[in-house]
Amino acid sequence: xxxxxxxxxxxxxxxxxxxxxxxxxxxxxxxxxxxxxxxxxxxxxxxxxxxxxxxxxxxxxxxxxxxxxxxxxxxxxxxxxxxxxxxxxxxxxxxxxxxxxxxxxxxxxxxxxxxxxxxxxxxxxxxxxxxxxxxxxxxxxxxxxxxxxxxxxxxxxxxxxxxxxxxxxxxxxxxxxxxxxxxxxxxxxxxxxxxxxxxxxxxxxxxxxxxxxxxxxxxxxxxxxxxxxxxxxxxxxxxxxxxxxxxxxxx
Amino acid sequence: xxxxxxxxxxxxxxxxxxxxxxxxxxxxxxxxxxxxxxxxxxxxxxxxxxxxxxxxxxxxxxxxxxxxxxxxxxxxxxxxxxxxxxxxxxxxxxxxxxxxxxxxxxxxxxxxxxxxxxxxxxxxxxxxxxxxxxxxxxxxxxxxxxxxxxxxxxxxxxxxxxxxxxxxxxxxxxxxxxxxxxxxxxxxxxxxxxxxxxxxxxxxxxxxxxxxxxxxxxxxxxxxxxxxxxxxxxxxxxxxxxxxxxxxxxxxxxxxxxxxxxxxxxxxxxxxxxxxxxxxxxxxxxxxxxxxxxxxxxxxxxxxxx
Numbered sequence: 001x002x003x004x005x006x007x008x009x010x011x012x013x014x015x016x017x018x019x020x021x022x023x024x025x026x027x028x029x030x031x032x033x034x035x036x037x038x039x040x041x042x043x044x045x046x047x048x049x050x051x052x053x054x055x056x057x058x059x060x061x062x063x064x065x066x067x068x069x070x071x072x073x074x075x076x077x078x079x080x081x082x083x084x085x086x087x088x089x090x091x092x093x094x095x096x097x098x099x100x101x102x103x104x105x106x107x108x109x110x111x112x113x114x115x116x117x118x119x120x121x122x123x124x125x126x127x128x129x130x131x132x133x134x135x136x137x138x139x140x141x142x143x144x145x146x147x148x149x150x151x152x153x154x155x156x157x158x159x160x161x162x163x164x165x166x167x168x169x170x171x172x173x174x175x176x177x178x179x180x181x182x183x184x185x186x187x188x189x190x191x192x193x194x195x196x197x198x199x200x201x202x203x204x205x206x207x208x209x210x211x212x213x214x215x216x217x218x219x220x221x222x223x224x225x226x227x228x229x230x231x232x233x234x235x236x237x238x239x240x241x242x243x244x245x246x247x248x249x250x251x
Numbered sequence: 252x253x254x255x256x257x258x259x260x261x262x263x264x265x266x267x268x269x270x271x272x273x274x275x276x277x278x279x280x281x282x283x284x285x286x287x288x289x290x291x292x293x294x295x296x297x298x299x300x301x302x303x304x305x306x307x308x309x310x311x312x313x314x315x316x317x318x319x320x321x322x323x324x325x326x327x328x329x330x331x332x333x334x335x336x337x338x339x340x341x342x343x344x345x346x347x348x349x350x351x352x353x354x355x356x357x358x359x360x361x362x363x364x365x366x367x368x369x370x371x372x373x374x375x376x377x378x379x380x381x382x383x384x385x386x387x388x389x390x391x392x393x394x395x396x397x398x399x400x401x402x403x404x405x406x407x408x409x410x411x412x413x414x415x416x417x418x419x420x421x422x423x424x425x426x427x428x429x430x431x432x433x434x435x436x437x438x439x440x441x442x443x444x445x446x447x448x449x450x451x452x453x454x455x456x457x458x459x460x461x462x463x464x465x466x467x468x469x470x471x472x473x474x475x476x477x478x479x480x481x482x483x484x485x486x487x488x489x490x491x492x493x494x495x496x497x498x499x500x501x502x503x504x505x506x507x508x509x510x511x512x513x514x515x516x517x518x519x520x521x522x523x524x525x526x527x528x529x530x531x532x533x534x535x536x537x538x539x540x541x542x543x544x545x546x547x548x549x550x551x552x553x554x555x556x557x
Contacts, residue, residue, distance in 0.1 A: 006357025014345050085341035089351075089400065091307055092335050093358035094327035251264075251308035 004099035007090065011107030015073055022111060026069050027118040030061045034123050037183055047185040048216050055127040056210070058120070059137075060182035063144060063209045065119045067202065070112030070145035071152040071173050074104040078156025079165045087249065097243035101153070101236070108149025109142060116141060132215030140209035140228065147201075147232040148173075150239045157239075157247050176202045186218055201231040252319045253280035254408050254439035255304065260313035262299050262463075273299040274463040276313070281441060281456075283318075283407075286434050288454030288471070289443045290544060295460040297443045298338060301412050304441075305335045317408055331359060334406030338413045338443075342385040342393050348372070349381040351396065352403055359404035371399040374429045376422075391422050398426065408439045415446060427453060451475070451540040459547050467547045474543050482538055483508045483519050485530040492526040495519075500545065509542060510535075 015022040038054045047056040081087040090100070131137070151173075159165040180202035186194050197203050198219075208224030211217035217224070262274040274296045281287045291297050302308035304315050306322050306329070315322045320329040343351055349368065356364040372378045375395040380388060388396065398414065409430065415423045431453065434440050444450055450457060450471070457474055459467040467474060486504045500507040510516045516535060523530055 002362070003358050003360050006354055009357070010354045013350075017345050081343070084344070085337075085339050086343040088307065088337050088339075088341055089343065089355060090358065092305055092330060092333070092337075092401075093355075094330045094360075095358060096327065246309070250306065251302065 003093060003095045004102050007095060007099060007103035008106045011073075011077060011103055012110050014077060015107070015111050019114075022069070022073070023114050023118055026065050026115045027122055030065045030119040031122050033061055034058065034126060038126065041183065045184050046188060048214065050216065051214050052127065055129070056185070056214075057183065058123045058127055058129065059210045059213045060206055061123060062116045062119045063141070063206045064177050064180075064182045066112040066116035066141055066145050067148045067177055067205065068173065069115040070108040070148035071155070071169070073108040073111040073152060074149045075152035075156040075159070075165055075169070077104070077107075078153065079159050079162060082156070082160075082249070083162070091249060097240055100243045101150075101240050104153045104156075105146055105149040105236075105239075108152060109145040112145030112148065113141060116145075130213060133212045133221075135212070136208060136221050137212030139225065140205055140212065143225075143228050143232055144202075144205035144209065147205075147228065147235050150232070150235045153239045154235070154242060157242050157249060160248070176200055179203075180206050181218070182206055201227060204228050252283075253316075254283045254285065254318055255281040255441060256316045257300070257304075258314045258316075260300065260303060260310050260315060262296075262303065262308065263311045272463055274303075274310075277460070277463070277465055278313075279458055279465060279468055281439060283439055284434070284437055286431075286440045286453055286455050287442065288450040288457040289441060289460065290447070290450055290457060291443075291460035292548060294462075296463040297460055298412055299463075300460070301335070301410055301441075301443065304410065305333060306330060331404065332406055332408050333410060334401035334404070334408070335410045336397050336401045336412060336414050338416070340390060340393050340397070342388075342396065344384070344386045347382055347384050348377060348388070348396055348399075351385060352399055355400045356403045361404050364403060367405065368399070368403065371402055374425075375399055376425055391418055394418055395422065395426070398429075402433075407437070408441070409433065410441045412443050413445060414442075415444060415449065423449075447540040447544055457540075459544065461548055467543075471540070475538065475540065480538055481510045481512075481516065482536050482542055483510055483516050483533070484536060485523075485533040487528055487530045489526075489528045492522050492528065494522045506530075507542075509538065509546070 034057060038057055042053040045053050047053055155165060155168045159168060179197065180200050181197065186197045186203065189197065204219070204224035204227045207217045207219055208221045208228065211221040257277050257279055260274055260277045263270050263272045277300060289297050289300070299308060303310045304317070304322060306326050309323065317329040317332045320332065322329045346354065352368045353364065372381055375398055377392065377395050377399065380392060385393065385396065394414065401409065414426060427449070430440060442450065442454060454471050457469065457471050458465050484505065484507045487506055488504060491499055491506065495508065498508055508519050510519060
């Protein structure tokens with residue numbers, strides 16, 4: 001059956017119809033980060049010997065935008081349609097929990113990659129870009145977006161009000177992305193905070209993603225891949241389970 | 252095989268203040284091709300029952316099947332058979348009417364559905380709104396789109412949960428003509444409504460729910476005959492005599508008294524005369540479904556149909 005394709009198409013169309021808000025706005029935000037942090041921190045933050053701070057910052061900002069927007073897509077779509085009541089149109093269909101999962105996560109990956117590409121295109125003018133291992137770039141972008149899309153799916157099912165969703169976004173997603181090494185190499189952190197950073201799966205997404213550009217990273221990309229992959233499997237398993245039991249959507 | 256089969260369906264909601272039983276063992280079948288009415292006061296469990304049928308809510312116990320497909324175990328097949336018009340006026344603000352209908356078709360795996368979509372739009376008076384965004388439509392128009400969305404996959408069983416609440420007379424006429432035509436073509440229709448005259452005019456059989464139980468389940472014609480067949484109706488400003496307490500239905504100045512035969516009507520009139528009550532616009536009319544409904548719902552006559 002092709003029902004899932006329609007749901008995927010509808011979810012992509014949903015953000016694309018308001019792309020000024022869902023794609024252009026986060027691109028502008030990332031550009032502002034680059035201009036301000038790149039200017040202010042370039043003198044103070046030491047990253048890799050071979051890489052300038054601005055060049056280091058670009059992949060970090062791209063990945064941060066990918067992750068945040070992938071999360072925003074599935075979570076806001078679900079919470080909106082739950083509150084508006086229009087989720088009933090999907091609930092009444094024969095679509096299976098796997099179809100829901102593929103459509104919501106797939107559309108989140110699409111939005112994450114759209115925004116990421118946009119951020120990359122506007123920030124690449126400020127620095128020299130290299131592509132040491134492009135396949136890693138793609139793998140981490142898709143896996144990271146997929147995991148955040150699945151996380152957004154869980155948050156969207158769980159939240160009953162917009163402020164619960166905002167809390168999830170501001171108290172979980174934002175700190176985890178900001179403290180994952182977007183703006184610095186964790187080697188520049190004190191020992192204690194280095195260890196804490198190693199517990200954050202977002203760190204491995206950004207580190208692995210950055211490896212694709214520079215061929216250097218804080219940890220091996222294979223380690224990052226295995227951790228991000230495991231996190232993705234775990235989050236996906238939870239999301240699929242919640243969809244199967246109709247958590248908070250079927251009384 | 253019945254179009255819809257409810258088997259001892261119960262639903263208990265647990266809330267912070269304890270549990271609340273919305274349905275307590277509801278069983279009945281709706282046959283293929285029937286136009287079936289589900290009536291009951293607010294909170295009787297009508298919407299819960301329909302939500303369980305549609306898979307929006309899970310029954311605490313019991314089972315529901317649509318043309319032999321269990322709504323839980325075989326949900327995909329069951330939902331393909333069903334077209335549900337939800338009670339709430341919901342819409343997806345991102346899309347135009349045509350987009351919404353194409354997307355809804357796609358969910359059911361129906362491709363290239365524009366011919367049928369055009370027919371639905373024409374029959375529901377929406378032909379000139381196909382390109383409008385859902386947000387721009389009036390409430391009545393949104394209601395029509397809900398009906399169209401429920402029918403995009405040509406479901407053999409159509410479920411309408413109070414489709415005419417807050418809808419103008421014209422749309423009610425258009426809607427019922429269309430639904431009645433689909434029923435004549437073989438579609439089964441399950442309807443809940445607050446407009447009893449609609450149920451009386453359209454439904455071949457009626458089930459009445461009260462506090463989560465079926466309290467009447469009969470052919471509409473039998474239900475009308477079983478009730479007291481006449482009603483004495485008049486207007487009065489004065490206080491009603493004691494004898495009418497518990498019998499009379501009072502709506503402002505209008506008083507209505509059920510009566511089984513001519514003798515009972517004479518007795519009512521005698522009571523009025525003796526009390527010296529001034530009455531106007533006296534008339535005797537046939538009992539309608541509203542009288543039956545009030546009769547059945549009256550606590551004294553409660554009898555549960557298994």
